[in-house]
């Protein structure tokens with residue numbers, strides 16, 4: 672078998688387990704995870720280098736995690752859906768992922784329609800099988816089979832890492848012959864400063880409830896790599912004074928808790944000591960500001976630093 676490679680987009684409703692699958696297949700934490708819907712806001716590439724085996728030169732899978740498919744009601748939501756569509760453009764294969772503990776409704780059909788329109792072959796991944804009895808799986812498979820003639824239907828548990836070898840094998844088989852798109856030491860295209868911002872946001876998601884997780888975003892303002900220490904200054908934006916009060920907490924306790932947990936995670940990721948400074952700012956209705964939401968896009972931030980076409 673010659674070297675196979677290509678772009679594979681994971682598509683599904685919020686909370687299906689898409690980011691968990693990306694992290695499990697790449698073997699590194701590239702995307703933040705939470706039980707709260709709309710945790711992922713950008714498309715995230717993870718690169719899987721499949722080593723050569725006897726008789727096969729291996730391959731490369733560029734897996735693209737996407738925000739959950741939903742009806743947007745803000746500029747942020749619309750931007751997230753643009754990210755989803757961009758991930759589908761020109762991809763070689765789509766993994767439609769569903770949570771088998773949820774009943775499939777119009778939302779699921781909408782996801783399937785989006786996948787169909789892209790024209791790429793579609794796998795169906797039935798996720799979270801660790802949460803249902805074995806006997807319940809067959810009827811679910813039958814029900815989906817009626818909706819579309821999937822190239823493959825694979826039951827998995829992204830969390831328990833069940834069925835993932837099968838997914839990777841089948842994905843590689845389905846991909847065309849192709850080049851090594853990325854060098855072997857690269858596992859993502861995300862800049863580390865964006866990953867640091869995401870790790871801070873993950874802590875915010877963990878420690879806050881109700882509207883706050885959805886009303887916050889994190890921007891890394893400074894990222895200075897020193898010999899012994901990397902200094903990071905970041906701002907957590909929220910929409911109202913009351914939210915700022917919660918994020919800072921009594922005597923600054925909440926912010927300290929978020930900062931400490933985030934620092935430890937970033938230290939693990941970068942394998943260096945971190946000095947992390949966190950600020951909280953109120954920016955009313957930022958989710959409805961197209962300009963602000965556009966500024967958050969790290970791909971755009973990079974374009975500003977390096978104009979397209981320039982090395």
Ligand SMILES: Nc1nc2c(ncn2[C@@H]2O[C@H](COP(=O)(O)OP(=O)(O)O)[C@@H](O)[C@H]2O)c(=O)[nH]1
Pocket residue numbers: 683684685686687688689690691692703704705706708709710711739798799800801802827828829830831
């Ligand atoms: N029980 C179980 N939970 C899972 C599985 N995969 C993901 N989850 C959980 O589902 C929630 C959403 O996961 P996430 O990957 O963020 O979903 P996404 O919104 O599709 O990216 C998290 O709490 C995960 O731990 C699975 O296979 N089994």
Ligand SMILES: [Mg+2]
Pocket residue numbers: 689690691702703710711737738739
């Ligand atoms: Mg996600």
